[in-house]
Amino acid sequence: MNSKQIRAGAAAMTGVLLLGACGGGGPGGSGGDFTDGxxxxxxxxxxxxxxxxxxxxxxxxxxxxxxxxxxxxxxxxxxxxxxxxxxxxxxxxxxxxxxxxxxxxxxxxxxxxxxxxxxxxxxxxxxxxxxxxxxxxxxxxxxxxxxxxxxxxxxxxxxxNTYMLANGTGTTVTQNGDKKWHIIYPDYQFGQDMAKSFTEAIKGAGGTVQGTIPTPFPNDNFATFLTKAGSTNPDVIGTMQAGGDLINVVKQFNESGLKDKGINLAVGLMLITDIHSLGVDQFAGTMFTDAWYWNxxxxxxxxxxxxxxxxxxxxxxxxxxxxxxxxxxxxxxxxxxxxxxxxxxxxxxxxxxxxxxxxxxxxxxxxxxxxxDAYLARVREPSEVKEPWDYEEIVTTIPAAKAFPPAEASACSM
Amino acid sequence: MNALLQYAVQGLAAGSFYALAALGLAIIFGVLGVVNFAHGAFYMLGAVTAAVLLDTLNLTLWWSLLVVPVLMFAFGVVVERLFVQWLLRLDALYNFLLTFGLTLVLVELVKQKYGVSGLPYKPPKALQGRVDLAGVVLPRYQLFVFLFSVAICVLVWLVMTQTRVGMIVRASTEKPELARALGINVGRWVTPVFGFGVAIAGLAGVLAAPFRAITADMGNNFAIILFAVVVIGGLGSIVGAVVAGFLVGLVEAFGQAYAPTFAQILIFVLMALVILVRPAGLFGRKEATA
The missing domain is CATH 3.40.50.2300 (Response regulator)
Structure with missing residues (x-):
């Protein structure tokens, strides 16, 4: 291999780093003119x-x-x-x-x-x-x-919305006795909103947030983030990650042994597809707020x-x-x-x-x-699962009036 | 003090994993001059194959560590024979674009077949739990990843430096014309080396299955970090890739502890600094600077 090849290679590598992950696939379009009827x-x-x-x-x-x-x-x-x-x-x-x-x-x-x-x-x-x-x-x-x-x-x-998720999980978990929180959140709009909403809900319920850790997005390795969060000895670590990042957090949390020290994990946004993908045993016992559950x-x-x-x-x-x-x-x-x-x-x-x-x-x-109405849900133990996708137990129904912020608090004016 | 030690150990564990994964990338570049963008996709395929083997045939991690690299080697050979070899004589950018396209195809195919939410994976019982080394706690599985990765890296290094095959491969890399003049069939080693690089990526994927999300996209972000590792270590340098892997693991761990927002950016800052001071990377050959 000569130096020209190496230079071209170096250029290509730099290109890779600049490009980052890329999306693909064309959109499906729609056609037709609007007609009455x-x-x-x-x-x-x-x-x-x-x-x-x-x-x-x-x-x-x-x-x-x-x-x-x-x-x-x-x-x-x-x-x-x-x-x-x-x-x-x-x-x-x-x-x-x-x-x-x-x-x-x-x-x-x-x-x-x-x-x-x-x-x-x-x-x-x-x-x-x-x-x-x-x-x-x-x-x-x-x-x-x-x-x-x-x-x-x-x-x-x-x-x-983020208020519903934070209020349901943050308030209820705090009231149930896990008063000291450490929050890790992905550092973009959704994660920042969630961290803010959770902090308000936790404080409102008499809890404290000992620290918040913004993390890169997307991110694969959460080991030291979790160690750092665990080092303040919170009752519960709240994760605001979603999708694949959430799975990384949960896998590495389970691996870390923080659970043995009495530190629980609360999840900001979870969908039943996340539980299905990771396996119910990895999430068993986790509390989260759901807008609806099929069963x-x-x-x-x-x-x-x-x-x-x-x-x-x-x-x-x-x-x-x-x-x-x-x-x-x-x-x-x-x-x-x-x-x-x-x-x-x-x-x-x-x-x-x-x-x-x-x-x-x-x-x-x-x-x-x-x-x-919204629902505080608990992920079932593997032994409790009786059929495919039967992963959740509804612990409490949060009435509509309490699940969402009051109209007076809304910053909206149309 | 204990905290520092804890972060350092975590950084080394993560670093050993980066080193192993980057090894395949470095070898392929070193011998073929191919910037294999599909490395992340091969890594993903390794993890997905392990998950599928566990789900369908109940093959545990131990078996996957044996079987998957063999399958991936065969897949690498097919890819090299069908596609890569035809572009070798052209500028390196052609194979870069080829493997880039291949990545998109592989990722989409896995999405079509297995969706985007990911696949479940259970590590073997023997590797669950923690080890406590004088106050520093490490998940047992991470200790295994560390030992396994270091063993593979050492093995590859021994093969490259101590055996005839290794010498031929190194000669083909460094002085292909001279190697040919001495009667060595340089071309013969291209296919198995590519296959080997792909097998290593697949092996890293199997190792990742228990502690990372197994999704079609899992290789995208990971590949970017590996490219940084290879650039820091010096393009094509095997020792460089290993040393840089550990370095990146440490930088990431301390970044996560003390500057969380910048944990990933720091890796690229390190890369930029290395390129400024040593354009060929830490262990890169001098001619790259010419």
Whole structure:
């Protein structure tokens, strides 16, 4: 090998380091002009990346189930026959989400955009909804900004937010006796929001936060972060990591032996797909807040059985949330008799809803946050699991009024 | 003091793992001049294969440590014969782009087949628990990773320096024209060396299975760190890769303890500093600076 080759190699290596991880895959598009009498429900989410299993293509199927249920319920009386469901991949990137939302509203004829995980992407879509005066029902993004400082008339947050997660887990775990916390969080918007919300909830419940550790994202090795957090002898370490990073944290926490020293692990955001992927034994006993669980009662289970027939798997709360958002949107259109966004918003505001996903739900007019019952869940021991995906036990139902921040506290003004 | 020692031990454990994983990358670059971007994907395939073997055939970690490298070696040979060899005569960038594309394909295929949430993996009972070395606590599994990685690194070093095969490979790397003039068939060693590098990546993947998330994306971020390790150590230098692996592990551990936000950035700061002072890396050959 000569020096030219080495130089080229060095250049290529530097290129690698600059490039970083890269995304792939083209978006699925939607076409067709908007015509009166045609309704377009556009799902904009992660179809190929880390949140694909949590929501992704199966949320599209959930929305199709909602359309089928709507048609079956109203039959000839339905105000609209032609309902189109489209899906687009935003790859969790705010710039792509922004462009795609614009395209969907302007050329895709979208009457409503659904789902949109990743907070920064959801905020970009909310802006497009505002400027196009078209609806956006967010299901999978957690930032409180959507219904706070950056709220608008056309944006709704359907399933959960960081306050719900922090308040449920932070408050309850603290009240149950684990008063001293150490928090580790991924150093980006979601992680910072979560760390802040948790700290407020813990202090509100009479606990203390001994330290917070921001970590790089994404990150594989958490060994020394955990040692550092454990060295202050907290009762519990709160992890705000999500997805693959969460699995790294849990595996390395279990390995570290901190549990033997009486230090528990509380998880900020967990989806049932995380438990499924890591194995129930690794998470056993972990407490977390869930917006919905497929096996929590007969009604949910019935829907989850239908979902399984469609997809071959059990639903996450995000799948059920998308079903609910689509169904209630269609109900509001039915009531309004038009797809005019302002009329539909009018029908949604103050609506009280009980469906498969929302229990004691209400679409709050002030900030468009959909409040509903939330659940403190515990991951079952392996011996308690009686069937596939039967991983959670609902410990407490947190009533809607307590699960979400009060309307007066909202920074939203429309 | 005890805390410092604790972080140092954790850094060395992580470093041994980086050293092992970077070894394959360094060998392939050293002999073939190929910047193998797919190293992270091969690492991922090793972990995924171990998880699948455990799930379907109930093959534990011990078996996977034997079987997976063999499978990955065969896979590496196929990749080299089908693709890599045709681009060897061209600029190194061509094989870099090829392996980059290969990474995207492999990652997407695994996503299609196994989803994105990851696969479960249980370490053997014997490797669970902790060891306490005079107040410094290390998970038993990490001690195993450390010993195993060091053993493999030493073994590779012995083969390269003490055996005829090693001498031929080194001669082919350093003075290919002279080696050819002496009647050595340099080309014959290219395929097995590539296969060996891939096998090492797969082996690192198996080792990672019990303590890292097993997902299609697990190699992406990891590969970036390994490239930093190889650049710090000196392109193509096996000893350099090992020393730099430990160095990066230590920098990361102390970074996590004292400057958490910068834990990963520090690795690249170290890389930049090394390149400034020694453009060829710590153990790189001088000609690279010319």
């Amino acid at each position: 045609k309704l377009v429900l556009a799902i904009l989410n992660d179809q190929s990346g880390i949140y694909k299993d949590a929501s992704g293509p199966n949320s599209v199927k959930a929305v199709r189930m909602a359309v089928a249920d709507y048609k079956e319920k109203y039959g000839d009386k339905a105000v609209v026959d032609d309902i189109e469901v489209t899906s687009t991949d935003h790859q969790n990137k705010p710039d792509i989400a922004n462009t795609k939302a614009k395209e969907l509203y302007e050329r895709g004829g979208a009457d409503v955009i659904l789902d949109v995980p990743t907070s920064s992407a959801a905020l970009a879509v909310a802006n497009q909804a505002k400027s196009h005066k078209k609806l956006f029902l967010d299901v999978s993004a957690a930032t409180t900004e959507l219904t706070g400082g950056q709220c608008n008339k056309y944006t709704f947050q359907w399933a959960y 929590m009662d007969a009604e949910s289970r019935g829907w989850a059985d239908r979902f399984r027939d469609e997809t071959g798997t059990r639903p996450t709360f995000e799948h059920a949330g998308n079903y609910s958002a689509a169904l209630q949107y269609l109900e509001a259109v039915q009531e309004a008799g038009t797809d005019d966004a302002d009329a539909v918003v009018g029908k949604l505001e103050n609506k009280k809803i009980n469906d498969v996903f929302l229990r004691n739900g209400e679409v709050r007019a002030k900030d468009h946050l959909v409040v509903h």
